[in-house]
Amino acid sequence: MENEPLLMIPGPVPIPQSVRSAMMRQAINHRGPEFSAAYAEIVRTLKPLFGTENELYVISGSGTAGMEAAVANFGRDRRIVSLVNGKFGSRFAEIAGRYGSATVLESTWGTPLDLAGLEAHLAEGAEVITMVHNETSAGIKNPAPAVGALARKYDALFIMDGITSIGGDLVEADRWGVDVAVVGSQKCLAAPAGLAAVSISDRAWERIAETRPYYLDLAAYRKSGKKDLMETPYTPAVPLFLALREACRLIEEEGIEQRIARHRRMADAVRAAAAAWGVDLFPELDEVHAYSNTATAMKIPAGMTDKDLRGTVKKMGIEIAGGQDHLKGKIFRIGTMGAVGAPEILATLAAVQHALRKHGFDAGDGVEAAAGVLE
Structure with missing residues (x-):
């Protein structure tokens, strides 16, 4: 609302x-x-x-x-x-x-x-x-x-x-x-x-x-x-x-299979945006671990603060998460769970992309990359 x-x-x-x-x-x-x-x-x-x-x-x-x-x-x-x-x-x-x-x-x-x-x-x-x-x-x-x-x-x-x-x-x-x-x-x-x-x-x-x-x-x-x-x-x-x-x-x-597919598609879109921006994902994986499909964790680019990134996004009416405990100020997280879909994902990614560019990070077009996954 x-x-x-x-x-x-x-x-x-x-x-x-x-x-x-x-x-x-x-x-x-x-x-x-x-x-x-x-x-x-x-x-x-x-x-x-x-x-x-x-x-x-x-x-x-x-x-x-x-x-x-x-x-x-x-x-x-x-x-x-x-x-x-x-x-x-x-x-x-x-x-x-x-x-x-x-x-x-x-x-x-x-x-x-x-x-x-x-x-x-x-x-x-x-x-x-x-x-x-x-x-x-x-x-x-x-x-x-x-x-x-x-x-x-x-x-x-x-x-x-x-x-x-x-x-x-x-x-x-x-x-x-x-x-x-x-x-x-x-x-x-x-x-x-x-x-x-x-x-x-x-x-x-x-x-x-x-x-x-x-x-x-x-x-x-x-x-x-x-x-x-x-x-x-x-x-x-x-x-x-x-x-x-x-x-x-x-x-x-909605249907369970469709719901799971929607959550995975949203997470894929966020990961596609991160790749296009040039922002590193936080987890380190092996053959049996995987990226979360309900929360994507990314590293805050060097030279940028948590306030720069999340604070700018929050001014646009969108809240994303920061790191916890010793990860405060080092990562940010975007949730992809519940009753959200392409409109919310694209709005969030547009806000993050704006924040990245505003504070000096040469981010590629993550919104376009994500739209290609979501369409």
């Missing part, structure tokens, strides 16, 4: 009007049939996005609540290996350290994970793996199939943060051997922030911890979810559930 900033960051993302409108109604009984039907519809729609036939439950809390629920229920007092090559892998490792005996296998942000180190720890008896599938802080997609294969080889549980990939990129949790997967509502699902969905395999249920948190007790969610009227164990954020149900309706209307 007019005068609203265009959010082209790795979440939250622009929310469709019908999703906003779904929240603007009188309260309903969260122990009644209307809420139960909405919850069931959400679960039915999300399972194919996860690529799972496992049980799936929705928590009133952000994606981080889902991460903590996964570790607190299935990693407590166990030997955990946390794979890290970005901000959110570090967060997962920190959570793991609160509940289990955590070993952190940290790679430089934006570089490949240490899979050889992972196998060595699994051979020595590690029981649980945590990994971020799509590390938006560095623009790199990590090899979930390879990690899942190692988890199965050594009979370890695989807990995967799919917060910024589920709903926007291919995720096949069951095929990849993911035991617990998590998504957040405000990313590729294009719903308001504040909900997390968690899928749990039969293997994980067999190993659930005896001592569990109260609010994030997934066994309690399982018990309430199996009632005649599907419920949550505690009072849910009802307006957010109704918004997510509408977001799920829009996802089904």
